[in-house]
Amino acid sequence: MPGNILDGRKLSTEIREELKGRVAKLKEKGITPGLAGILVGEDPGSASYIGLKEKASGELGINSQMVRLPQDIKEDDLLKEIERLNKDAGVHGIFIQLPMPAHLDENKALTTVLSEKDVDGFHPVNVGKAWMGQEAFLPATPIGIWEMLVRYGYSKLKGKEVVIVNVDNLVGKPLASILAQEKVGANVTLCQPSTPNLATYTRRADVVVVAVDKPKFLTADMVKEGVIAVDFGSNWIDDPTTKTGKRTVGDIDFEPVKEKAEAITPVPGGLGPMTVTMLLFNTVTAAERQAGG
Amino acid sequence: MPAEIIDGRKVAEEIRGELRQRVEKLKGKGVTPGLIAILIGEDPASLSYLRGIAKGCEAVGIFTDTVKLPENVTQEELERKIEELNKDPKCHGIILQLPLPKHLDTLRAESAVSPDKDVDGTNPVNTGKLLLGEETFFPSTPYGVQELLIRSGHSPDGKHVVICGRSNIVGKPLMGILVQKQKTANATVTVCHTGTKDMPSITKQADILVAAMGKAKAITADMVKEGAIVMDVGVNQIEDPENPGKFKLVGDVDFEAVKEKAGAITPVPGGTGPVTSALLVANTVKAAEKLLGS
Numbered sequence: 001m002p003g004n005i006l007d008g009r010k011l012s013t014e015i016r017e018e019l020k021g022r023v024a025k026l027k028e029k030g031i032t033p034g035l036a037g038i039l040v041g042e043d044p045g046s047a048s049y050i051g052l053k054e055k056a057s058g059e060l061g062i063n064s065q066m067v068r069l070p071q072d073i074k075e076d077d078l079l080k081e082i083e084r085l086n087k088d089a090g091v092h093g094i095f096i097q098l099p100m101p102a103h104l105d106e107n108k109a110l111t112t113v114l115s116e117k118d119v120d121g122f123h124p125v126n127v128g129k130a131w132m133g134q135e136a137f138l139p140a141t142p143i144g145i146w147e148m149l150v151r152y153g154y155s156k157l158k159g160k161e162v163v164i165v166n167v168d169n170l171v172g173k174p175l176a177s178i179l180a181q182e183k184v185g186a187n188v189t190l191c192q193p194s195t196p197n198l199a200t201y202t203r204r205a206d207v208v209v210v211a212v213d214k215p216k217f218l219t220a221d222m223v224k225e226g227v228i229a230v231d232f233g234s235n236w237i238d239d240p241t242t243k244t245g246k247r248t249v250g251d252i253d254f255e256p257v258k259e260k261a262e263a264i265t266p267v268p269g270g271l272g273p274m275t276v277t278m279l280l281f282n283t284v285t286a287a288e289r290q291a292g293g
Numbered sequence: 294m295p296a297e298i299i300d301g302r303k304v305a306e307e308i309r310g311e312l313r314q315r316v317e318k319l320k321g322k323g324v325t326p327g328l329i330a331i332l333i334g335e336d337p338a339s340l341s342y343l344r345g346i347a348k349g350c351e352a353v354g355i356f357t358d359t360v361k362l363p364e365n366v367t368q369e370e371l372e373r374k375i376e377e378l379n380k381d382p383k384c385h386g387i388i389l390q391l392p393l394p395k396h397l398d399t400l401r402a403e404s405a406v407s408p409d410k411d412v413d414g415t416n417p418v419n420t421g422k423l424l425l426g427e428e429t430f431f432p433s434t435p436y437g438v439q440e441l442l443i444r445s446g447h448s449p450d451g452k453h454v455v456i457c458g459r460s461n462i463v464g465k466p467l468m469g470i471l472v473q474k475q476k477t478a479n480a481t482v483t484v485c486h487t488g489t490k491d492m493p494s495i496t497k498q499a500d501i502l503v504a505a506m507g508k509a510k511a512i513t514a515d516m517v518k519e520g521a522i523v524m525d526v527g528v529n530q531i532e533d534p535e536n537p538g539k540f541k542l543v544g545d546v547d548f549e550a551v552k553e554k555a556g557a558i559t560p561v562p563g564g565t566g567p568v569t570s571a572l573l574v575a576n577t578v579k580a581a582e583k584l585l586g587s
Contacts, residue, residue: 107427124421131424131469132417132461134400159489167472169425176468177424180459180484187495189483190472196451200498201481 003261006148006230012273015147015281016060022284023061026291033287034063034090035119035280038081039097040104041071046097053095056276062283065091075104079112086114092290093119093283116290119282121174130174133181137282142175144274145209145230147281152263154207154228158185163205165191165198165218171211171232198222210251220256229257229264232271296523296555299445305567307444308575312353315578319585320354326581327356328412328574329378330388333371333397334364339390346388349570355577356383368397372405379407385584386412386577409583412576414466424469430576435467437569438503438524439477447501447522447557449480455496456484457512457545458505463526467503492516504545512546520556526565 023033035057039050050066057064067081085091094117100106110118115125121137129136149155162179166172167190180188191201193212199222202208210218211232223229233251250267258264265271319326328350330343343359350357360374371393378384387410393399403415411419414432422429431439442449449471458464464484471480485495487506496502496516502523504512509529517523527545532538544561552558559565 124418124425124427126421127424128417128420128422129400131420131465132400134417159486161495167474173424173469173472176484180465180468182459185486185488187483187485187489189481190468191481192472192474192479194451195453195481 002258003229004152004263005258006152006263006265006270008144008148008265008270008273011148011151012277014151015274015277016056019060019277019280019284022288026284026287027061029291031287031291032061032063032090033092033284034065034088035093035095035283036065036067036085036088036091037095037097038067038069038078038085038109040069040073040078040100046099050097053276053279056280057283060280060284062280063090071101073104075108078104078109082109082112086112086117091117092287093117093279095120095279117286119279119286121282122169127169127174127177130177133183137286138174138178139170140275140278140282141171141211141232141271142178143281144271144278145175145232146178147278148230148265148271148274149207149228154263155184157207160186160206161189161204162186162207162209163189163191163201164209165193165195165202166209166211166232167192168211171209175209212251214251215249216253217251218257219253220260223257223260225260226262227257227260229261230271231265231267233267234272296552297445297557298552299441299447299524299557299559299564301441301559301564301567304441304444305571308440308568308571309349309353312571312575312578315582316354319578319581322585324581324585325354325356325383326385326578327358327383328386328388328577329357329381329384330359330390331362331371331374331378332359332390333362333366333394335361343388343390346570346573349574350577353574353578355574364394366394366397368401371397371402375402375405379405379410384410385581386410386573388413388573389415410580412573412580414576415462420461420466420469423466426473426475430579431470431572432462432466433569433573433576434463434505434526434565435470436572436576437565438467438526439470440572441524441559441565441568442501442522443477445557448476449478449501450476452480452500453498454480454482454501454503455499456482456503456505457492457496458487458503458507458526459484460505460507463505464503467505487511506545508545509543510545510547512551514547514550514554517551517554519554521554523551523555523558524565525559525561528561528566 110122115123121139126136179186202222207228209230215235231250231252239247347357408418414430419429471478493516505526525544525546533541
């Protein structure tokens, strides 16, 4: 029997509805959650992404303040801008749209953001606290994956094997940070994309997460019957049957793996729609925390 | 064939030899590195641990001291003392001896230690940097496992490392250290829940098996793959079967049985322990060098 589809669009709509309720409650207390973003330069991809975040904020009743800075801005001026947002009581969450131009020190900018407002979860204080199981902000992708597992009823992972093929700061490490905590209790394996005999790991997995950006990377012979398969890959491949001649696929060989899986995320329509939603989720949480619960 | 015994004392001596030279250089520039511990109360185990650390400091010629605070010290008083040490030019490394009494907030106290003097690597900023792969201080126990692997010729690069135990001082930071895309790491790492029923099926996959569960003889021979490298971080006091009424130290690994199957193994005592203490001193020397360089 083919697996359940983990529908990120549906879930995202559901979470946004809940967020509207939380925003309304904050407004009763006189607080309107505020999200600020910084975009340096005019990269069209980044500009359109920041636009999505702005639009989604507006739909939920979150104030947004998108600061667009020139490509050749001096580092000091960028840091001053971040400081200004740190001090602005109407701003509860701050993100910096990456990548930034090469003359700027990304690390310095990210660590200048106040950790209480770091809704991207990139500040070392948040990374460290999350790793130690303390209250912290985590990046959107791993919390999106976790919410998906929770809401589809797949979060009882004590003693289960989770294999993550990705060791990056945005996905693999923070996801391990959630799943390896005592209260979740999974046996977590972080695999490098170069891990020898990768299939011996993925075949053992009760939950497998891939984010390597290689189409059909995870094939049906690499998973066990009943696996929960999570795909954060995004690949733009040729497809003559579509109007543009191209389409987006993930890292999982979707149709055959679906036949073996208990549940699977599609691409598109899986984790993608969750990321902006989870950024807003963190922003509302930040506003609640700054308001004192 | 019995396993190669990885001699932690020898590696620790090698590290101290290197440190003596670095300390000489610092002294030539008028700087004596200093490691200062804060101890609350009079716990005998903590006192004995700190005596060991002090001996290690003296062996390489660095300054060391212990600040003793009463059991009923308040959070504010503790943080004031930490703040004093943060500013004290004689102090390059601060150890906050754990556990703290229950009325104190450990995370707040750890966060109060300046990240530049946090040689135990417990300030969340340093934990975060460790995970992100940035320059920081590694907590000395997981750091010791990595150093011992490399210096004994068993690089984790490309290997499957299974860590049993997920504590904040060993299991989790070790996972963070060994997954980095660096020559000295680059491993595939599994961290295991100690309550897992079929733990042997996981531990038997390990090229390198790290025991850090704090349970005597928890890793038995049937849990180990032939030829695996076994690193024992456990320290448990058990009754000595040969001397009734007396106690002895053992690790988390059933040493005698596992050594017949493993490719290499660390003993307890004399394995990871001595390297851990040497590296706490190494972190202090590094802190002094960084301060001088900045």
